[in-house]
Amino acid sequence: MIGDPWQRQRLLDTFPFLHETPEAFRAELFARVTLVRLPVGQLICHDGDQCTQLPLVLTGTGRVYKLGENGREITLYRVHPGESCVVTTSCILSGRAFPAFAVCESAVEAVVVRPAEVRRWMATSERWREYVFGLIAGRLQEVFGVLDAVLFQRLDQRLIVYLLGLSETGSEREIHMTHQALAVELGSSREVISRVLKGLESQGLLRTTRGVIELLDIPALELRAREV
Amino acid sequence: MIGDPWQRQRLLDTFPFLHETPEAFRAELFARVTLVRLPVGQLICHDGDQCTQLPLVLTGTGRVYKLGENGREITLYRVHPGESCVVTTSCILSGRAFPAFAVCESAVEAVVVRPAEVRRWMATSERWREYVFGLIAGRLQEVFGVLDAVLFQRLDQRLIVYLLGLSETGSEREIHMTHQALAVELGSSREVISRVLKGLESQGLLRTTRGVIELLDIPALELRAREV
DNA sequence: GTCGCTTGGTGACAAAGTCACTGAAGCGCC
DNA sequence: GGCGCTTCAGTGACTTTGTCACCAAGCGAC
Numbered sequence: 001m002i003g004d005p006w007q008r009q010r011l012l013d014t015f016p017f018l019h020e021t022p023e024a025f026r027a028e029l030f031a032r033v034t035l036v037r038l039p040v041g042q043l044i045c046h047d048g049d050q051c052t053q054l055p056l057v058l059t060g061t062g063r064v065y066k067l068g069e070n071g072r073e074i075t076l077y078r079v080h081p082g083e084s085c086v087v088t089t090s091c092i093l094s095g096r097a098f099p100a101f102a103v104c105e106s107a108v109e110a111v112v113v114r115p116a117e118v119r120r121w122m123a124t125s126e127r128w129r130e131y132v133f134g135l136i137a138g139r140l141q142e143v144f145g146v147l148d149a150v151l152f153q154r155l156d157q158r159l160i161v162y163l164l165g166l167s168e169t170g171s172e173r174e175i176h177m178t179h180q181a182l183a184v185e186l187g188s189s190r191e192v193i194s195r196v197l198k199g200l201e202s203q204g205l206l207r208t209t210r211g212v213i214e215l216l217d218i219p220a221l222e223l224r225a226r227e228v
Numbered sequence: 229m230i231g232d233p234w235q236r237q238r239l240l241d242t243f244p245f246l247h248e249t250p251e252a253f254r255a256e257l258f259a260r261v262t263l264v265r266l267p268v269g270q271l272i273c274h275d276g277d278q279c280t281q282l283p284l285v286l287t288g289t290g291r292v293y294k295l296g297e298n299g300r301e302i303t304l305y306r307v308h309p310g311e312s313c314v315v316t317t318s319c320i321l322s323g324r325a326f327p328a329f330a331v332c333e334s335a336v337e338a339v340v341v342r343p344a345e346v347r348r349w350m351a352t353s354e355r356w357r358e359y360v361f362g363l364i365a366g367r368l369q370e371v372f373g374v375l376d377a378v379l380f381q382r383l384d385q386r387l388i389v390y391l392l393g394l395s396e397t398g399s400e401r402e403i404h405m406t407h408q409a410l411a412v413e414l415g416s417s418r419e420v421i422s423r424v425l426k427g428l429e430s431q432g433l434l435r436t437t438r439g440v441i442e443l444l445d446i447p448a449l450e451l452r453a454r455e456v
Numbered sequence: 457g458t459c460g461c462t463t464g465g466t467g468a469c470a471a472a473g474t475c476a477c478t479g480a481a482g483c484g485c486c
Numbered sequence: 487g488g489c490g491c492t493t494c495a496g497t498g499a500c501t502t503t504g505t506c507a508c509c510a511a512g513c514g515a516c
Contacts, residue, residue, distance in 0.1 A: 147375050191497085
């Protein structure tokens, strides 16, 4: 139950589609959900687990990833505020096991919904259905995109695209990230990332120091990312 | 519209969940859908397309796959009778583009549902929702499994697992399939499949002739598929 | 038979992953 | 400052996988 008016407002603002639901729906939502706080690194789902609740993220981000036997891993997607791990939803609605890992990348505040409500609201709320399906389709596209990248794209180009994406959102040419972290994002291994970065550095496209990658020639990097 | 009582019965038998829906729902379904026949090789969805209808497969199978720029491809999953391409569903419900290709692997008879009905039935029929979510979750698991295999498993083992799977369902030791077809299933290339098969052949685990692979030592193959 | 198509084989190379090891930077602590 | 620890990065040797170009074997049509 969420009683605090301020918390209620925050929930509505983080999940804008709720504004368009009937008063009664929101009242039921406030009555049925609970607020949880999870620390950094908290494991939310283990590969093969049954999901028992659906978390709607208010603050912080979750990371969903696949882990291989050899210890290598790859990030599939992130769950940001206003989103939810809809793979969980589909597992709840179908009673299947969750096929990956999910972990709190930063401290997370989330509102958890029980399976009974997830199901019921699918029947009673048009908006809820739209919200859930929008997320599912989005995740599917992300995962399909990852598969495409892994299978069909060269690692140096994937790495460049990833770095350029980071520098764009951060509006910074300096990226603070270890080679290991990059390997995890792209599903590669540290050594290979190091080698690729070294190659790019030797061509003067970027510069690396411990924990930092500085993009020197962004136009050239963009070119390189697109070439055959 | 499907009027023919025999066709109606066939539809109900292929999609058993329909038996559990109210009479009124089935009546509406029969009234709103149309039967189509598609020839082998017919392209159903193009990567990036908007989906405009949901096909429920009665006979035949569809194949959903990703195609890389270099021409390599990988099969993501198949759509069998009684199933539907639910990725299409999620695209319809969210208005996103379909992120892969879909093609008729054999001649397909399907019943097509328009987006308006797909949406409406999500609201009106509990059974329909269950059906759709069951399929979505199943596909997600399949695609996640493919990603896992591609990233973390060795090709020889994936190939063996695939071949053993075929020989099991066919209860045959002889598999009629070209190296190219195997490459497409596993997202590899013909040359590599040839090499791996050659290796297995030289170890006496199987024998290859043009278009045919004969599994000679199934226990040894099973062992090999599990080793580190 | 010959022609042409499909299928499979091969060698050389490039890209990526693995393993074992080294070295270097940062940090806390005394 | 110096010491020790941990984290991060670099390297070389090797394996696996993908790519390219080209050739050879099988098979059907005529």
